[in-house]
Amino acid sequence: MRCSQLFAPTLRETPAEAEVVSHQLMLRAGLIRKAAGGVYSYLPLAWRILKKIEKIVREEMDAKGGQELAMPIMQPAEMWQETGRWNVYGEEMFRLQDRHNRNFCLGPTHEEMITTLVRGDVRSYRQLPLMLYQIQNKYRDEIRPRFGLMRGREFIMKDLYSFDRDEAGLDESYNKMYDAYSRVFTRCGLSFRAVEADSGAIGGSGSHEFMVIAESGEAGIVYCGKCDYAANDEKAELHPICLPSEEQLPLDEKATPGMKTIAEVSQFLSISPEKTIKTLAYRTDTGTLVLALVRGDHEVNEIKLLNKVGCIQLEMANEEAITQALGSRAGYLGPVGLEGKENIIIVADATVMNMNNAVCGANKLDTHYSNVNPGRDFKPSIVTDLRLIQENDPCPHCGAPVKTARGIEVGQVFKLFTKYSTSLQATFIDVDSKEKPMVMGCYGIGVSRTMAAAIEQNYDKNGIIWPAPIAPYHAVVVPVSTKDEIQMALAEKIYTELNASGIETILDDRNERPGVKFKDADLIGYPLKITIGPKAINENLIEVKVRRTGEVLYYGQAEYLANIKELLKNL
RNA sequence: CGGGGCGUGGCUCAGUUUGGUAGAGUACCUGGCUUGGGACCAGGGGGCCGCAGGUUCGAAUCCUGCCGCUCCGACCA
Structure with missing residues (x-):
């Protein structure tokens, strides 16, 4: 790709509507544009990033036996009425009617849909366990959409549902997903923590949230420095404090x-x-x-x-x-x-x-x-126990003082047990010939939110710093002067060689002054920038600047490819 | 839902108090010049001043209603 062709309109100034860093930088870097409150278009660079996150998610889901499918976004009211959530979900659900006045909603989640699907076609324990997932838009009419992609009304989510014969099977599925989630966020290059969570409105019990650690996080988390306890502060238990007894005085x-x-x-x-x-x-x-x-x-x-x-x-x-x-x-x-x-x-x-x-x-x-x-x-x-845990309160597992941090919730795993299979009659015939409700789990990853969280965790005053695994391109080649034919020829050569060797590279061939191109490169946040200027030509060296550290490295033309590959492994 | 602020060219904003030909910077187009961190010069295009009513000879400006955006709040006693 050449920057002269790329649809990535960068802004010099921060639009007034953006409050948090990820929102500001995504607008400025030409990643997203707003269509309505909490509803955004993803421009080409953002779409590449999302595809990369999705690819990692798919690989890890598939590795655990997940099977991808696609369910309707538009869902009939009936199945929601069966579970009672048509009423419970309230204002947060986008509702619509067709020409016959039949009620539908835009799926905020898919427990009803998947359970209805599975109950029709799974009859035997031989068909279990089953793990089905999809990656698609979800709709929630938030009271107050804000923070750009962090709390939108339309957002991309991966949701996987597990169906097992019994609770032992559920535990196994749950552990697989827990493991897969850890791998997903590690591969995305994010600093995160899995914490014990409240299971909230979806119901069920047994839940962990995956939190990307960031100052701007909406969730408070506590963790123990001594043992491996970590929890959402909403969930963290506290034992009552013993106090010395006193002689009771009159009121x-x-x-x-x-x-x-x-x-x-x-x-x-x-x-x-x-x-x-x-x-x-x-x-x-x-x-x-x-x-x-x-x-x-x-x-x-x-x-x-x-x-x-x-x-x-x-x-x-x-x-x-x-x-x-x-x-x-x-x-x-x-x-x-x-x-x-x-x-x-x-x-x-x-x-x-x-x-x-x-x-x-x-x-x-x-x-x-x-x-x-x-x-x-x-x-x-x-x-x-009614107390909100605070810094230095005793860890409920080992008693050591806990520490606090802020996190952005990017994933959550739940044990649903038979909540939905019971209300929707999703049953199977077990080996003992008895009819039993399937034991379910559900597991979500906010894909678009993960992109935003990655920015909240990786930026500086010049712009975004993408972790290489999810960067829109690994490297940008910047010729200092497009009018200099020797520079351009070398830039083209490097650009072609990098792409040929699997390093996704973009060429900034715009006839702009170098400062403009450098600023845009930093703003968009390519992990590596390769500058082709007089130095490269005269000394025969390839100059590589590392976005994250600012470090500048020079390689001979013979070995620069291998070195860049090596560099990217650690970014 | 409640309260505040804001809606003027793609973006950032001035102009509204005191009604009288719609502005700046940036971005964009043309030409020149320039090329190692958002240059410079000259010329140019682009706005139903959020929408709808009202007041007025005349409204971006005053009044009413609506819509949108944004922040705060929803009482941590």
Whole structure:
């Protein structure tokens, strides 16, 4: 390919709409253009990158026995109604109707479709296990699409589904996929971590997420420096903290005018935040008020709360709801004296139950209680692990202090068990002649998001730095002056030789000043740049600059090919 | 869903307060010159000023509605 022909319109300035680095650089480097909010065209360079990621994914899926197929993007409502997700999925599902007013959706995922497909044609244990996958567009009408390809409404995903006879088989399939995913992201040249995850709305249990480590990551992860524990912070468990017992003092009411936050209250009363109980009010989708209690210096893990309460949605209660239910305002909430109240659930973190003579809101403006003793002064409906893990909290496996990091979720593996096979009657006849539901797993990789994540992890002030395995081209050949026939002849020769030896190379034959071509090369992020200028001509040396390190190397014309091949192995 | 900001040539933005012939930089085209990190000179094309109504002799500018983009928020008490 020649740059003079290439459709890669680079921008000198960053478009105002782009917030995160990957989005900015993809627009500037001429990789993507927006069609609508969260919907993008992939330009030729981006398409090459995506194809490379897909190729790696295919090879690894196939190596584990996966078989590629293609299912419809447009899916009839009926199968979603059978699993109940037509209603559960909510606003996030793109829905449409045909001319007969029949309902369809654009697939946000394909459990229903694949399970319906398989149940029709798999009858015997002899046909199992089965691993089927596809790579195609998915559609989710995100509340707030943002960050370019990181959170789009249309995105490319690889989704594989496994069907097994029993849980032992599922474990095996799951482990194969876990292994395949590790290989995929390693081959893409990414720094990543597999972490234990909550299984979320898809259902099932047993799940890992594959996180590309990056500052801009939306997910918080924790990992242990001592053992191999790593988890999404939504998932990370915590054991209750043991506290010394104290003599229980009588409950006391304290005036705390204007003191709303834990910091204000504890300072005002000259106590440590660890002696306070924080009360957060949430509302479920059914209108129940949930009061979540954690120690003042702790944070609530909303996922844990959601799972415990067992509702579909949970959001912070607004001022009105709080006043109506408790006659109080945020800042002065507490669990005391609420027993027997209709439509209120009190959920306490286990550590709270070990506290003595604590301070909490009195459900009265400008007032707190002191000497509150859980169990004596209030009895929660649920006591559980509710805390959000923080840096230096003890590892749930070995107790060593955990570290925190940010990650971009690029893949997730789930054990679904028989959730979908049961609701969709995907059964088989086992060796014992009994009819059983297939045991399923599902495994996704965000292909377009992986491209974005690769940029978030690999860039500098000049542009993108592609890991060689997913770079659109391995090398760019830049003749300093296109008008210089000797330079051009050499550039053409090098360009041809590189491509002939399997190194994907682009020739920047544009009649531009060298600075322009260098800037574009850096912006687009080819791993290697080969400059053909007076130096190369006069000294007979091939000059190679490594994008990642800035290192400049010179090779004789006889051995440059071998050297470049060697260089690329480590990029 | 709530709130703020923004919509002017492909991109970045000025002009809107105080209504009066639509601008700059960059990008693009032509010619010249130049060629080791986004040069320079000359000439040129390109805009229903987001859309629809309204006020006015006259609207990018004022008013109303809608649409789009973007950020923040959805109360961590």
